[in-house]
Amino acid sequence: MVSESEHRNHTHCLLRVPIALAFSFAVFVAGTATAAYLSQPSDRGCLLAWNAPSNHSNRVKLIAARPMTGLSLRGGNSFTDTWTKGVPKQTSTEACLLTVAKTGKIQFVTGVWRVGHVSRWSWGHPIPTTRPFFANVRLLSDGRVTKIYSH
Numbered sequence: 001m002v003s004e005s006e007h008r009n010h011t012h013c014l015l016r017v018p019i020a021l022a023f024s025f026a027v028f029v030a031g032t033a034t035a036a037y038l039s040q041p042s043d044r045g046c047l048l049a050w051n052a053p054s055n056h057s058n059r060v061k062l063i064a065a066r067p068m069t070g071l072s073l074r075g076g077n078s079f080t081d082t083w084t085k086g087v088p089k090q091t092s093t094e095a096c097l098l099t100v101a102k103t104g105k106i107q108f109v110t111g112v113w114r115v116g117h118v119s120r121w122s123w124g125h126p127i128p129t130t131r132p133f134f135a136n137v138r139l140l141s142d143g144r145v146t147k148i149y150s151h
Contacts (some may be wrong), residue, residue, distance in 0.1 A: 039094060041075030041113040043147075046096035047137070049111055049118040051144040058109070058121045059143025062100070070101040070135030073145055078110045098145075101133040102126070 041049070049055070050073060078095035081088060096118055098109040105126040111118030137145040 039113075039115075041094055041096050041118075043074055043136070045113070045116070046073050046075050046098075046111070046118075047145065047147060049096055049113075050098060050121075052117070055118075055121065056143075058123075061123070062098075062109075062139065063141075063143045065100055065102075065107075066139070068100055068102050068139070070133045071137045071139055071145060072099040072101075072133070072135055073097070073137045075113070078112065099133075101135070105129060106133065 050059075074097055076095060076097045077092045078097070079090055079092045081090050083089070094113040096111040096113055098111070098121075100107045100109065106129050107126045108124040109121050110124065111121040136148055138148055139145055
């Protein structure tokens, strides 16, 4: 037969195991969510990356690219196709994608997303287009961009 104090101690130990497991799970989920946040660029993360002081030279280049009909800045994926001896290979990476729209053409500016920031932006060649363009950011006088809020 188990005494009342032994029963209480045993019950207390049994309660510690689920609490410890629940805490470990919560830490795992929070760590996974943080890692996912850093590995996947959000529109806000891309906005902060474009407007970062370290991106001054690209902002100057964007100002020089005026006039434009619209701008879009979104998180997404960048794909690259390469061929070696006729064998195609496609690679992809998380990226911030700035689209500069002008009459009859668009131009992509891609920033590879690495652990919560973009260290380098690459300007693609203009691409002819007749498709409608939907802007989600507007250009400020210093080359930074700000989100367009629709009502």
